[in-house]
Amino acid sequence: MMLASALALISADISQANLRSILTHLGTxxxxxxxxxxxxxxAEWIAGEYRKIPGMDVELMYYTVKQGRRVVxxxxxxxxxxxxxGQTDRRVLMGAHFDTINLTGDPRTAVAPGINDDxxxxxxxxxxxxxxxxxxxxxxxxxxxxxxxEQGLLGSAALAARAKNEKWQIDALLNNDIVGGSQSGALKDxxxxxxxxxxxxxxxxxxxxxxxxxxxxxxxKGFSPWLVLRRDRFxxxxxxxxxxxxxxxxxxxxxxxEALDHQHNETDTISGIDFSYLANVARVxxxxxxxxxxxxxxxxxxxxxxxxxxxxxxxWKGTPGTRYVVYWRSSSxxxxxxxxxxxxxxxxxxxxxxxxxxxxxxxxxxxxxISAN
Numbered sequence: 001m002m003l004a005s006a007l008a009l010i011s012a013d014i015s016q017a018n019l020r021s022i023l024t025h026l027g028t029x030x031x032x033x034x035x036x037x038x039x040x041x042x043a044e045w046i047a048g049e050y051r052k053i054p055g056m057d058v059e060l061m062y063y064t065v066k067q068g069r070r071v072v073x074x075x076x077x078x079x080x081x082x083x084x085x086g087q088t089d090r091r092v093l094m095g096a097h098f099d100t101i102n103l104t105g106d107p108r109t110a111v112a113p114g115i116n117d118d119x120x121x122x123x124x125x126x127x128x129x130x131x132x133x134x135x136x137x138x139x140x141x142x143x144x145x146x147x148x149x150e151q152g153l154l155g156s157a158a159l160a161a162r163a164k165n166e167k168w169q170i171d172a173l174l175n176n177d178i179v180g181g182s183q184s185g186a187l188k189d190x191x192x193x194x195x196x197x198x199x200x201x202x203x204x205x206x207x208x209x210x211x212x213x214x215x216x217x218x219x220x221k222g223f224s225p226w227l228v229l230r231r232d233r234f235x236x237x238x239x240x241x242x243x244x245x246x247x248x249x250x251x252x253x254x255x256x257x258e259a260l261d262h263q264h265n266e267t268d269t270i271s272g273i274d275f276s277y278l279a280n281v282a283r284v285x286x287x288x289x290x291x292x293x294x295x296x297x298x299x300x301x302x303x304x305x306x307x308x309x310x311x312x313x314x315x316w317k318g319t320p321g322t323r324y325v326v327y328w329r330s331s332s333x334x335x336x337x338x339x340x341x342x343x344x345x346x347x348x349x350x351x352x353x354x355x356x357x358x359x360x361x362x363x364x365x366x367x368x369x370i371s372a373n
Contacts, residue, residue: 012131012134013283014127014128014131014279014282014283014286015127015279016275016276016278016279018123018126018127018130019123019124019127019275019278019279019282020270020273020275022049022119022122022123022126022127023115023119023120023123023180023270023273024270025045026042026098026113026114026115026119026122026123027113027115027119027269027270029041029042029113030109030111030112031100031101031102031110031111031112031113031114032098032099032100032112032114033099033100033101033102033107033108033110033112033150034065034071034075034077034099034147034148034150034151034154035070035071035072035073035075035107035108036107036108039077039078039098039099039147040078042098043060043078043079043080043098043145043147044060044078046080046098046122046126046145047060047080047082049126050080050082050126050129050143053082053129053130053133054133055084055085055133056082056083056084056129056133056143057082057083057084057085058080058081058082058083059080059081059082059083060078060079060080061078061079061080061081061158061159061162062076062077062078063076063077063079063148063154063155063158064076064077065077065148065151065154068151069151069152070101070107070150070151070152071151072107072108077147077148077154077155078147079098079144079145079146079147079148079155079158079159080098080144080145081142081143081144081159082129082142082143082144083140083141083142083143084129084132084133084137084140084141084142084143085140086136086137086138086139086140086141086293087136087137087138087139088138088139088140089140089169090139090140090169090170090171090297091139091140091141091142091168091169091170091171092139092140092141092142092170092171092172092174092289092292092293093141093142093143093144093170093172093173093174093243093250094125094128094129094141094142094143094144094173094174094176094285094289095121095125095142095143095144095145095146095156095173095174095175095176095239096118096120096121096122096124096125096144096145096146096175096176096177096239097118097121097122097145097146097147097148097149097150097155097156097177097239098114098118098119098122098145098146098147099114099146099147099148099149099150099155100112100113100114100117100118100119100150100268101114101150101151101264102264102265102266103264103265104264104265110266111266112264112265112266112268113266113268113269113270114268115180115268115269115270115272115273116178116179116180116181116255116259116262116263116268116272116273117177117178117263117264117268118149118176118177118178118179119180120176120178120179120180120181120273120278120281121175121176121177121178121179121253122145123180123278124176124179124278124281124282124285125143125144125145125176125285126143127282128143128282128285128286128289129141129143131286132286132289132290132293137293137294138293138294138295138296139171139292139293139294139295141289141293144159146159146239149177149238149239150264153237153238153239153241153242155239156239156240156241156242156243157242157245159242160242160243160245160246160248161246163243163246163248164246164247164248170243170248170249170250171249171292171295171298171367171368172208172249172250172251172288172292172368173240173243173248173249173250173251174212174250174251174253174285174288174289175238175239175240175250175251175252175253176252176253176281176285177238177239177252177253177254178254178255178258178263179193179253179254179255179278179281180255180272180273180274180275180277180278180281181255181257181258181259181272181273181274181277182255182256182257182274182277183257183259183274184257184258184259184260184261187257188257189255189256189257190223190274190276190277191222191223191224191256192223192224192225192226192256193223193224193225193226193253193254193255193256193280193281193284194225194226194228194253194254194255194256195209195212195213195225195226195227195228195251195252195253196209196228196230196231196232196233196238196240196251196252196254197209197227197228197229197231197251197252198230198231198241198244199229200244202244202247203243203244203247203248203249203250204249204298204368204370205240205244205249205250205251206229207361207363207368207369207370207371208249208250208251208368209225209227209251210227210327210329210334210335210336210361210369211327211336211363211367211368211369212225212251212284212288213225213226213227213335213336214327214335214336214339215287215288215291215366216284216287216288219283219287220280220283220284220287222280223280223283223284224284225253225284226256227334227335229334231244232252233254233258238252238254239252240252249368253281253284253285255277255281259272290366291365291366291367292366292367292368294366295363295364295365295366295367295368296319296321296322296323296364296365296366296367297319297322297364297367298363298364298367298368298369298370299316299317299318299319299324299346299362299363299364299370300316300317300370301316301317302314302315302316302360302361302362302370302371302372302373303315303316303372303373304355304360304372304373309354310352310354311349311350311351311352311353311354312328312349312350312353312354312355312358312360313347313348313349313350314326314347314348314350314360314362314372315346315347316346316347316362316370317346318344318345318346319364320344321344322344322364322365323341323342323343323344323364323365324341324342324343324344324345324346324348324362324363324364324365325339325340325341325342325362325363325364325365325369326339326340326342326348326350326360326361326362327339327360327361327362327363327369328350328353328358328359328360328361329358329359330357330358330359331357331358331359336361338350338353341365348362359371359372360372
């Protein structure tokens, strides 16, 4: 297979039939709580689905959880890691948790289909993996089915710790958690998916979120990312936070309108899934993965020329053979408002855009931008 162009889209599309098939099977387990053997059986099935995809290296990763909050007893738990090897060791991750919970009953026996939370994310990740496997990529792409999310992000914490210990180079993590519904009662939103990100000097998650919004513009008809400038929803969390805490860049996709009364109970069934909406969320992920998987290394030491002027000059350290893009936005805007590709240069002049009232960032073509200082 030929190396995919950084600007070319995969010709095949997200299959709603595939999404439905995955969710239908996940619904056959009474629950996928880590306190039960159903979790292990579901992990083995997911691993089997990844093994059907050409080029995938599939691992069942085991880790130990201790008795505690929502954990009945000490137990070995499993999650799935599927790797599509690229030309470099830099990694782009897409993931979702497959475990479920019913907070109204016994963790081992209470029915918890978890079709939207978070079977929807698992289905989107599997479908994107199928399509990404049809091309060769510069960077390595990793697809993860996390477990232990409902007990406090246990599986993602275990993998983030491993990634840090093994010195993984993670350019980005796209966490998909509750992405299959478009309404709750009379509230509806079929046109947006929320993107949550954390601002930090230890990782680049906020710029990843901005880049996702910019990169997806006009690529998914009638659908777009909506930036929410906070780590996660109020008093709640997701698996991207484990990676943020370890210093890795990651964001969370979540549907715009959550059906809160159908979470963590027996009513989270396939009837709550809007498959056209879920397919659009997967498309946003896919166009992001394609670009990130072919991006060169990010620049370093991105700096403003200190001279006062109405035109802005930026300089950075780049990698030979890598093309760069300069992005800017007004200081009051959360999204990029302009961009200029500058080739393999390590300097750019943005005419008539003043650094006094604009913020700039520089990234490799298709890569996460680095804010200028």
